[in-house]
Amino acid sequence: MTVTEQGLLERDKDTMTLNMGPQHPSTHGVFRVVLEMDGEIVLSAVPDIGYLHTGIEKSSENKRYVHVIPMTDRLDYLNPPGNNLAFCLTTEKLLQVEIPGRAQYIRVIMCELTRIASHLLWLGTHALDIGAMTVFLYAWREREMILDLNEMISGVRMMTSFIRIGGVAKDATPEWIQGTRKFIDYFPEKIDEYESLLTKNPIWMDRTQGVGVFSREQAIDWSFSGPCLRASGVDFDFRKKRPYSGYENFRFEVPVGKNGDIYDRYRCRIQEMRESREILKQALDNLPDDGYKIADNKISLPPRKTLKTSMEALIHHFKLVSEGIKVPAGETYVPTEGPRGEVGFYIVSDGSNIPYRVKLRAPSFMAIPGMCHMMNGHFIADVVGIIGSVDIVMGEVDR
Numbered sequence: 001m002t003v004t005e006q007g008l009l010e011r012d013k014d015t016m017t018l019n020m021g022p023q024h025p026s027t028h029g030v031f032r033v034v035l036e037m038d039g040e041i042v043l044s045a046v047p048d049i050g051y052l053h054t055g056i057e058k059s060s061e062n063k064r065y066v067h068v069i070p071m072t073d074r075l076d077y078l079n080p081p082g083n084n085l086a087f088c089l090t091t092e093k094l095l096q097v098e099i100p101g102r103a104q105y106i107r108v109i110m111c112e113l114t115r116i117a118s119h120l121l122w123l124g125t126h127a128l129d130i131g132a133m134t135v136f137l138y139a140w141r142e143r144e145m146i147l148d149l150n151e152m153i154s155g156v157r158m159m160t161s162f163i164r165i166g167g168v169a170k171d172a173t174p175e176w177i178q179g180t181r182k183f184i185d186y187f188p189e190k191i192d193e194y195e196s197l198l199t200k201n202p203i204w205m206d207r208t209q210g211v212g213v214f215s216r217e218q219a220i221d222w223s224f225s226g227p228c229l230r231a232s233g234v235d236f237d238f239r240k241k242r243p244y245s246g247y248e249n250f251r252f253e254v255p256v257g258k259n260g261d262i263y264d265r266y267r268c269r270i271q272e273m274r275e276s277r278e279i280l281k282q283a284l285d286n287l288p289d290d291g292y293k294i295a296d297n298k299i300s301l302p303p304r305k306t307l308k309t310s311m312e313a314l315i316h317h318f319k320l321v322s323e324g325i326k327v328p329a330g331e332t333y334v335p336t337e338g339p340r341g342e343v344g345f346y347i348v349s350d351g352s353n354i355p356y357r358v359k360l361r362a363p364s365f366m367a368i369p370g371m372c373h374m375m376n377g378h379f380i381a382d383v384v385g386i387i388g389s390v391d392i393v394m395g396e397v398d399r
Helices: 056-060 065-073 080-095 101-130 131-152 172-200 204-206 215-219 226-231 263-284 311-323 363-375 380-390 394-398
Strands: 016-020 032-038 041-048 330-338 341-349 357-361
Touching: 032 363, 032 380, 041 363, 041 380, 056 065, 056 357, 065 080, 080 101, 080 330, 080 341, 101 131, 101 204, 101 263, 101 380, 131 172, 204 263, 204 380, 215 226, 215 363, 226 263, 226 341, 226 363, 263 380, 311 380, 330 357, 341 363, 357 380, 363 380, 363 394
Parallel strands: none
Antiparallel strands: 016 032, 032 041, 330 341, 341 357
């Protein structure tokens, strides 16, 4: 803009700046994007984040390791067990401990149930953004069943803090296993139901096919991961390429798209729910019989029944509760495959009971620049669909 001799402002170009958010239902949180518009066409999109800043990373550097776990629940609040797992795996790598098979399988079950629940919430809200209301009601119905399973095993529906350093909080109960089996038997026909409403729906296809296209090269260059990366034709999933927590023992396929548009991102996540169901079935059928946490009482709390009969167990319990775990000095990073992509914690230890440095690799944060670049040249009506297809969660963006 320039100032004329009369002191009036005049435009160098005939465009309009439009603020979308931070309080907008389709931005999926307090996300603001500044759009430069030529009519209804987006010329540029500039993200503005930080409205939900919590300082969790810095706060983690002032808490004992075990006290960081509930904070990781609040990062990607749709993937609490996955965040717990990423933090615990990194800490356990520094401790150089091996987790029992049963604990690993329970972790996998929790994470895959959460992956399905996260994709269900994404599916319902994404469809609602584009105008399909019925799918939201159906997806919410199945998600409630998973939250009930969370409550059954942990006492909490969402922020379970169930995965702990050295294993899990408690063993899987027969009732929870039975409830999980009931869900995985019930779920496949519901996925068919979602697809019957959307996959070949001409309105859905018109709004999603050829929209928000990102090529294989672009997806890699812009640091996409997870379903967004695979929808662009990149066959990469950490559960397959760098298995952790026993994933090498499971047979499942990695859905990969071809066109990298909104429609392929939808198809990849739909198929991922089917594959997660297969992983759950195998985990329940082959659940090991060893412990749900390591036997080392210097890392995991001793069984409560031993506290009245063993002075050593009582001392270990007191030391762990009052002082926490001392982690050997060093630094490491362990990547995991979350519902939105690569989740990992970079942790530096100085040998004390408090981490010296904690840094989260958040897939939503990494995806925002590419998501905004993807909007260029599209109608403003497509911006809503593009944001929904990338599936950002602002808790892990701002953190």
